Amino acid sequence: MKRKEWCTVISQDELTSGIYSMWLEAKDMASEAQAGQFLSVYCNDGARLLPRPISLCEIDKEKGLLRIVYRVAGKGTYELSELQAGDRVSVLGPLGNGFPLTKAEGRTVFLIGGGIGIPPMVETAKQLNAEKKIIAGYRDRNLFLTEELENAGEIYISTEDGSKGTKGTVLDAVRLEGLKGDIIFACGPTPMLRAIKAYAAEHEMECYLSLEERMACGIGACLACVCQSRDVDSHAHIHNKRICKDGPVFEASEVEF
Numbered sequence: 001m002k003r004k005e006w007c008t009v010i011s012q013d014e015l016t017s018g019i020y021s022m023w024l025e026a027k028d029m030a031s032e033a034q035a036g037q038f039l040s041v042y043c044n045d046g047a048r049l050l051p052r053p054i055s056l057c058e059i060d061k062e063k064g065l066l067r068i069v070y071r072v073a074g075k076g077t078y079e080l081s082e083l084q085a086g087d088r089v090s091v092l093g094p095l096g097n098g099f100p101l102t103k104a105e106g107r108t109v110f111l112i113g114g115g116i117g118i119p120p121m122v123e124t125a126k127q128l129n130a131e132k133k134i135i136a137g138y139r140d141r142n143l144f145l146t147e148e149l150e151n152a153g154e155i156y157i158s159t160e161d162g163s164k165g166t167k168g169t170v171l172d173a174v175r176l177e178g179l180k181g182d183i184i185f186a187c188g189p190t191p192m193l194r195a196i197k198a199y200a201a202e203h204e205m206e207c208y209l210s211l212e213e214r215m216a217c218g219i220g221a222c223l224a225c226v227c228q229s230r231d232v233d234s235h236a237h238i239h240n241k242r243i244c245k246d247g248p249v250f251e252a253s254e255v256e257f
């Protein structure tokens with residue numbers, strides 16, 4: 001069940017230039033949260049009414065804490081980066097459907113994260129009972145969350161400028177390392193997800209993608225976040241899926257984007 005809560009910021013750290021990690025106290029939300037779900041974070045500045053969707057990076061059910069890791073992209077995320085321990089922030093969540101962890105159980109899974117699609121892979125990797133090959137794609141040598149990913153599975157890195165790991169995309173790393181797997185869970189920019197969808201079809205791998213579309217309401221009411229789908233949406237009665245409500249994780253062949 002989603003809830004709107006004022007959450008206390010427990011800590012805020014800059015992991016690398018422009019990338020922040022924040023732990024929030026959110027007892028009820030943490031008890032229900034699943035890997036791959038997201039929060040809608042409200043700005044305190046009334047000029048920015050719409051909440052900003054941010055994926056769950058880690059879930060600590062015992063302590064009632066949630067971690068988000070985000071890039072400062074514009075005014076909303078900049079405002080978020082200014083918060084300090086003890087400050088409070090209004091949050092709606094947990095939202096959306098997470099990764100289908102049971103589908104990967106006992107199999108070899110590629111966990112692929114690109115840029116700001118890497119954070120949800122941390123909790124997903126921690127929870128998976130599978131052979132995990134984690135492929136993380138960055139812009140440059142300013143890596144983040146690598147320690148957490150290393151603790152959860154075998155990690156392979158690619159950078160666009162070649163300053164660390166394989167030069168190129170996450171799929172260049174998969175090919176160069178000769179990785180083989182049964183199923184893919186991925187999150188990242190749309191061109192990366194399109195390429196992964198094609199790779200999965202070519203290699204006959206089951207594939208689940210987390211789409212990061214611009215959102216408005218975040219709860220399925222406004223249709224701001226639709227993508228084309230194979231099936232008819234029960235809400236819109238057309239071949240659409242609402243990424244916030246029906247996703248953000250979809251089986252790859254279910255959606256066109």
Ligand SMILES: Cc1cc2nc3c(=O)[nH]c(=O)nc-3n(C[C@H](O)[C@H](O)[C@H](O)COP(=O)(O)OP(=O)(O)OC[C@H]3O[C@@H](n4cnc5c(N)ncnc54)[C@H](O)[C@@H]3O)c2cc1C
Pocket residue numbers: 038052053054055056069070071072073074075076077078116119120211212213214215248
């Ligand atoms: C389900 C979901 C999960 C997300 N998880 C994360 C995360 O874990 N960490 C993270 O850093 N970011 C994440 N994002 C992207 C994040 O929501 C945007 O970066 C943020 O809303 C930008 O807000 P802003 O006010 O700072 O920027 P704005 O001023 O609104 O926009 C600045 C730039 O960000 C782009 N942008 C705005 N909204 C989105 C959006 N919803 N998706 C993609 N790009 C956007 C704009 O096109 C623009 O280039 C996620 C998005 C979705 C939909």
Ligand code: FES
Pocket residue numbers: 214215216217218219220221222223224225226242243244245
């Ligand atoms: S953001 Fe409103 S329906 Fe998805």
